[in-house]
Amino acid sequence: METYDLIVVGSGPGGYVAAERAGALGKKVLLIEKGFLGGVCTNLGCIPTKSLLHGAKQYKHALEGEKIGLETKEVTYNLEKAMAWKQDTVETLRGGIGFLMKSNKVETVFGEAEFVDAHTVQVGETTYKGDYLIVATGSSPFVPPIPGSNLPHVLTSDAILAVEKIPETLTVIGGGVIGVEFASYFSMIGTKVTVIEMMEEILPMMDGDFAKMMRREMKGVDFRLGCKVEEVTSEGVAYTDAKGKKQTLASELVLMSVGRKPNVAGLENLKLDIARGGVLVNDRLQTNVANVYAIGDVNGKSLLAHSASRMAEVAIANIFGTTKQRMRYNAIPWAVYSSPEAAGCGLTETEAANQGISIKSETVQMRSNGRFLAEHGKRAGGLVKVIASTETNVILGVHLLGPYSSEMIWGAAAIIEAELRIQDVKEIVFPHPSVSELIKDACFALDHTL
């Protein structure tokens, strides 16, 4: 029987990074994957959606480019080609992960892992032993028990990535990140999209002013807030609106995107402490069983690909490394790749209020910015908000809504991690012209002195 320093189950952005880092340290590592390398992120999540969204954004630019000098006739969106491009991207990245595993001498086994005990995993007829075990089994779309949710035109995010024709109408149930990204995508390629959200606002990780502007800027999408879906039928979606009135919405396709649930089925023999949100872990990602770690969506702490990767690094550092790292959740950025984009890092005003943290906050309009104006004009909307501690002036949150948000936000993670103060950011030189300058502008709005 083969024995390993580490067995990792699940090859998403948690699992494969854990395997890679441990392999790079010279450890003997086994990585088990029941589907494709890369997990949901590479195959059914982050990557395919970004591939499709990029094409749809270019399509939209081509349709709307006349004012900036771009004239086109007969602009069409070819779904088949977009899907082929997406598939090529996915397969290239999958291949890249395979290469990474090989170059770090990680052994990879494809098949469903059966957990025998905290040191033993079986795949088919073969048994593997490991000193340490990392559970990185991810999450799955949660389908609520709504009548009709098993009808064939009701899809989860997995299935909607394989549509073969552009639907005329789409109802998105749930206005979180996944719902909003798909709403944006289908809206851009010509589908009439309605989003039904049970809460009073979409995108709960944003402050209300941002979510409101996001809805306003996603002009083609009809948002219905405070609405409870009662039933899905072959004709459409029946819901109770915010005023308690019954409504029906005809819809060719329905996307069920109300959330995701951790994949904890099958972990029973490990005797892990599991709560409703997932496997319980400490800040080293260790479970109640000392040699078993749980990283990524399965522990329910932060359902983001890059959180999973960071958890992988922290877990490996604690298992095999020389630095005793702890997982910190205060500077994890998020991004929504819709049109417009949004991204944030750190505290929102709402979170600060809920946690009783005394903060000051300033928001600047993107249309005061040279590059934004040069590219989008004075009628487009966008926001930048910076939040700082009243007491220490340390930056606690940065929130962006508008172009380049997803690529600017890493700097916010850096300044929050480094605990820079307002004054420190004011002394950073931002390139001109760039949308990023608005972060400095917001800091000057917080403190006009030099």
Add this chain to the structure above:
Amino acid sequence: METYDLIVVGSGPGGYVAAERAGALGKKVLLIEKGFLGGVCTNLGCIPTKSLLHGAKQYKHALEGEKIGLETKEVTYNLEKAMAWKQDTVETLRGGIGFLMKSNKVETVFGEAEFVDAHTVQVGETTYKGDYLIVATGSSPFVPPIPGSNLPHVLTSDAILAVEKIPETLTVIGGGVIGVEFASYFSMIGTKVTVIEMMEEILPMMDGDFAKMMRREMKGVDFRLGCKVEEVTSEGVAYTDAKGKKQTLASELVLMSVGRKPNVAGLENLKLDIARGGVLVNDRLQTNVANVYAIGDVNGKSLLAHSASRMAEVAIANIFGTTKQRMRYNAIPWAVYSSPEAAGCGLTETEAANQGISIKSETVQMRSNGRFLAEHGKRAGGLVKVIASTETNVILGVHLLGPYSSEMIWGAAAIIEAELRIQDVKEIVFPHPSVSELIKDACFALDHTL
């Protein structure tokens, strides 16, 4: 006669920021401008070029979008509309600066400033007195004494922004930032562009590997390196190539972009120390005359709009502020808004070698990145390089070539300013999928441990 706490001459990104910051501190400020508010940057530089480049990039995407699902017929670039959009952007921003001056109670006078002495400036018949004087007169395109450089089809960057038709052919003399941006622009909109550069490589602020890839990725542009222009005639450009052979290049338009020279004419009465590169200043931007400061291009220290703005802040902090700031040049980012984009901050390998600084450096290919692949495919090129001190592991330079470079680079300025080490950046969580993740990847390449 009116007296002021501060007189600022020149309303570019140095001058108007100085006036704004001093006004915000409650000082009585006069701003003198001979042309339009915003100076070269707003009217003839950063802003109009970015406006045009954005439209040209969208045009290129529309032409090349088929593989990602975007099908178009009869795509044309309408120069007149692009120029109108550019003009609207410029005028909006100019208006914005005017508003900023008003809201900070800065008095603005239009006209040519005559410097009478270190406290006195005259505009037409009116004399103004100031306790402090900030010279922010900027720079102008340098036209070398090449025979024929005064011919009507030989343009500087100022004039080429007003072309009324797309030229068939364009020869760009000088492969610096301005030359490369215009080469990229005209190449994208259909002009056959040749760049003639006297040095052995373009873009001297980049390491050679980056400049080489930039040339490779600017597929439509013909770069001729190590070539010395001898004469411009009405038919074309005569030059001696790298092998000493005489060559002639037919060209409808010629762009002269070999550099810029500080506007020091007229400063004589101030009795400032002036060298070839501009007005001499200390690290507080003070000249040899104690109440006179010189900021922006006119001091020749760093000919970038954002450097000028930062100098404005440092000067005002020293004149009126409570913090005794010093100008630092080690973390000033630069960006080239060509297609592809490039940006950098801090030391290059070449600079480190020249300065005898012991560094380590790692470069990663953008095509290993999920978002880059999803948007540009596996055949596109892009690079990320991170440079750190061998001794301390502190990050000293970050260099980017590829999409989003100009909007990602501010984070590099932040980490260099904060003196983060490799390990610190490895612990920052970067959003996935984003091109910015490559910065972390390069840090892991520098140090595989956790």
